Amino acid sequence: MRWLADVHVALRSGIADPEGQTIAGGLRALGHLTVDEVRAGKLLRIRFEAADAAAAEAAVSDMVRRLLANPVMEEAWWEVRSDVAAPVPERIG
C-alpha cells in the first residue's frame, strides 16, 4: 500500500535562524511592518510503501530519527496518509 508523509522540520526555539531573520527583514522592507518573526524550516514530502498504517507510521518515525532531523537543533512533526490526490487549502499560480 502506498503512503505519503509530510515531514516538517523546524529549528528549535532559541536556535538562531538567520534565514528566517533575512526573510522577516525582506517582508518589512516590502511594507509588512508588523512582521516580528519568521522561522524557516523544511517540508519533506515522502512517497513510500508499507503494509499498513502502523508500519507506515513506524517507518516515518525511523526516517526522521535517523536522517531527516537533528534532534539537538531541530524538532520534527509529520502526517502520514494513504497516497491519493488530496486538495490543499490555497495555492498560487
Added chain:
Amino acid sequence: MRWLADVHVALRSGIADPEGQTIAGGLRALGHLTVDEVRAGKLLRIRFEAADAAAAEAAVSDMVRRLLANPVMEEAWWEVRSDVAAPVPERIG
C-alpha cells in the same frame, strides 16, 4: 490582533529536485527501500499583526506573491490562525 501563518513552498512537479533525490537515496541506503520519491520544500512560520482574519489572509497572500515563492518554479499554500499555542501531531525529542 496577532496571527501565525504557516506557509509551505514546494517545487512544482516536473521541476528537478536534487535535494529531494539526495534525501531519497539516503533513506534507501538506510534500509527504507520502498521510498520512491522525496520532494524538498520550505516551511515558513510567520508571526505578524492584522486587524482581522480577512486582513491577515490578504497580508499572507501578498507576502507569498511578492517574496516567499517564485510562481514559475514553486507552488505555495498556507494556513493562517490566531497566534495561540497549538499542539502539533507528533514531535521528536
